[in-house]
Amino acid sequence: MERKNFYEQVYAVVRRIPRGKVTSYGRIAKMLGSPNAARAVGYALQALKDKKGSPAYDDIPWQRVVNSQGRISIVNREFGAQLQAELLREEGVIVSDDLRINLDLYLWVGLHWLEVDDILKDK
DNA sequence: ACAGTGACAACAT
């Protein structure tokens, strides 16, 4: 069904975002070697809702991914932004009423070596 | 093969 590579790589990275931290779609794209594939990363996460119920994907902390402005995306607001904000608050992240997060406090910067590590594992 | 789509990002107003 899916390419398995890109999606799985995205999930692998997301699974490594520490509890109480967040990162952006663009940063994940960069970690995977595709600096301009931010939209594709969002697309990969969106695909999760079709996989819910599947134990293999229930442990992915998708709520820890926000846009480069540290803001939960507006489109997402239509089907789960409040839920995302709620999940983040549960793990100690302060989310303002207008769904913004202070990246100076909660940003998780993935490292380069992590990229290789993940790719090797899934391949 | 090709055009449309979207949980993005950078830049210009």
Added chain:
DNA sequence: TATGTTGCCACTG
């Protein structure tokens, strides 16, 4: 700070 515009990429039918 708040919109609008444009470029991107992976995936789909």
